[in-house]
Amino acid sequence: MLELGQGDAAQAGASAGDLIKEVSEATFMTEVVDASMTVPVIVDFWAPWCGPCKTLGPALEAAVTAAGGAVKMAKINVDENQAIAGQMRVQSIPTVYAFWQGQPVDGFQGALPPSEIDAFVTRVIEAGGGAAPDNGLDDALTAAEEMLSEGDAESAGETFAAIIEQDQTIVAAFGGLARANIAMGALDQAEAVLNGTPAEFSDAPEIEAAYAQLELARQAENAGPVAELRAAVDADPGNHEARLDLAQALHAAGEVEAAVAELLELFRRDREWNDGAAKTQLFTIFDALPANDPVVLNGRRKLSSMIFA
Incomplete structure (x- = not known):
């Protein structure tokens, strides 16, 4: 398995944006030929309609990110850059070349299993005089989390999936893949990922958090209008069902703190109502957050003060 290389500090801290770039005919000389004078560059020729490309690309990206700057990657859409594809004699896709000091030094066609991708990237690094990396997939995991936090759930999901292909003991990758699917609205797929997580990880915080986010996302699909529910609660503060629905609607609208406040009020009024629904919902929200x-922190403190008052 290819793991994170040590390299120098600047390279190890490189972000996915520094290491993996979309390249065109206009930028090929700079991003591939010139860049390869100092660090090997892997060039992935792909197209949006290519099925195997959708598997190979993310796996290559994960391996390159995991190498911590010992190698870079250029992605070239052959539909938009036919001249470069022709010059490189790309006859089928995916086609991958590795450049070192301005010249192609290795390559392959078609999709490969993770072990062969690792071996290819290791050869490329060694061709450039670098050491085979040895510190894990931490950078790839960090990059995927950054993608997810920046709203690129699709790329994050692809990277999490590629990490899992290489190492199924990284529980955070399973949780991340589920959260990426939740962010894309693919709730059934997120549930399938969680159900497919190895049994020994079922109680891991990353998995519990993803399950909580999934439950909240399913609630959001059926959440009512906030204004109407607020009016119902104002008209009858003792309407516990309306207050619970209001809390769910507020959470679905992104008003998490307001949702917690309504649930705390419901707990204060009747902690046993509906089998302790207020407390259960509060814990679901707490589990879904860091x-x-x-x-x-504030919600747990207030809840504890009510419980032990």
Whole structure:
């Protein structure tokens, strides 16, 4: 398995944006030929309609990211850059070349299994005088989390999936892949990912958090209009069902702190109502957020003060 290389500090801290770039005919000389004078560059010729490309591309990206700057990657859409594809004699896709000091030094056609992708990237690194990496897939995982936080759920999901292909013991990748699917609205797929997580990881915080986010996302699909539910609660503060629905609607609208406030009020009014529904919903929200989130910290403190009052 290809793992994260040490390299120098600048390279190890390189982001996915520095290491993996979309390249055109106008930028090929700079991003591939010139760049390969100092670090090997893997060039992936692909197209949006190519099925195998959708598997190979993310796996290559994960391996390149995991190498921590010891190699870079250029992605070339052959539909938009036919001249370069012709010059490189690309006859089928995916086709991959590795450049070092301005010249192609290795390559292959078609999709490969993860072990062969790792071997290819390792050969390319060694061709450039680098050491085979040895520190894990931490950078790839970090890059995927950054993609997800920046709203690129599709790329994040592809990277998480590629990490899982290389190492099925990285529980955070399973949780990340589920969260990426949730962000894309693919809730059934997210559930399938979680159900397919190895049994020994079922109680891991990353998996529990993803399950909580999935439950909240399913609630959001059926959430009612906030204004109408607010009016119903204002008209009858003792309408517990309306208050619970309001809390779910507020959370679906992104008003998490307001949702917690309504649930705390419901708990204060009747903690046993509907089998403790207020407390259950609060814990679902808390589980879905980072443990150090201010909403979680404040919410747990207020809930505890009510329980032990």
